[in-house]
Amino acid sequence: MQYQGVLRKMQTEHTDPINYYLIMGDDFIQMNQLIDKNVHIEFLKYECLACGENKKIYRQGYCYDDFFKVPQAADWIMKPELSKAHLDEEDRDLEYEKSVQLKPHIVYLANSSNVKVGVTRKSQVPTRWIDQGAHEAIEIVEVPNRYLAGITEVALKKHVADKTNWRKMLKNEIEDLNLKTYRDHLKQFIPEEAQKYFIIENDETHIHFPVLQYPEKLKTLNLDKTPAYEGLLKGIKGQYLLFDDNTVFNVRSWEGYVVRIEIL
Known part of the structure; x- marks a missing residue:
């Protein structure tokens, strides 16, 4: 199953444990269902959250020009x-x-x-x-x-x-x-x-988070350096996806990046 869209912070529901939803264009992923499944993440292009153009993201999901213009930043x-x-x-x-x-x-x-x-x-x-x-x-x-x-x-x-x-x-x-x-x-x-x-x-x-296994040593997934990654999802905490190889991915840090997510 594949999804494609621009990353924004995951939406949450205060349940026990927390329910996470990742909006992908006109669709969404109920992220808790991906725990204990292999997930492939691939960076495709940029999409500034203000102008929508394929311009390199500067901060908080905005290109350089918009970061210094929009009131949200x-x-x-x-x-x-x-x-x-x-x-x-x-x-x-x-x-x-x-x-x-x-x-x-x-x-x-x-x-x-x-x-x-x-x-x-x-x-x-x-x-x-x-x-x-x-x-x-x-x-x-x-x-x-x-x-x-x-x-x-x-x-x-x-x-x-x-x-x-x-x-x-x-x-x-x-x-x-x-x-x-x-x-x-x-x-x-x-x-x-x-x-x-x-x-x-x-x-x-x-608050209780949906985590089966916490990382012991942290490796941060950087989409600029590693545009494609695959791992076994073991939990979600904050805005982070936690994988079995100690890789952690902060969804919010990569707002404005268009990705393809495949559940294997």
Whole structure:
């Protein structure tokens, strides 16, 4: 069975374990069904997620020109504290920026390899945690815009990590921690503007991933260097496909690449 299309991050469903879907043009693959099957992946060409042209992907699925034009790749995406829509100030596209920035946002703790603080739109809970490969997470504050979430994250990451150790996450070198205790300790460091949005009563969210075998040593599949690969899929975690030869493939890192996927 063959599928062909431009890679985008896998869609997820918060079930036990997580269900993964890879959209391929007008079709989709229910990825959990491929576990314990041989999968062939072949890079065919580029397709920028903005202009749709066969131009080399620069970052985040966009060609060089579009990466510096589209609002979806602006600095405030990675640094929410730079958001300005609440001031009615445009960065690249004020209408788009308002549609994203002026929505409820969550500052959270997630534990994938270590406890880290992060920001996401409320509508992206728990999708954001799943994409990060977190096995547990908890909300800290729910604020009305992205700017408040950003300055809260900046304040809290002085006291807790803001990065995931993806290697430990993929090897499943994890430990369960009491995130409520972490959250309550961090309350004192929340900026004054966001203190009233602290979530007093909530429980941890627990996430289980469809993995039969975790890699011991990691080999990252790079489609630029290895345009064709075949392996036995043993699991999916975060946005990674895990294969039996310790190869790991981060689907999200290769957005904008058109591939053919064959299930053998």
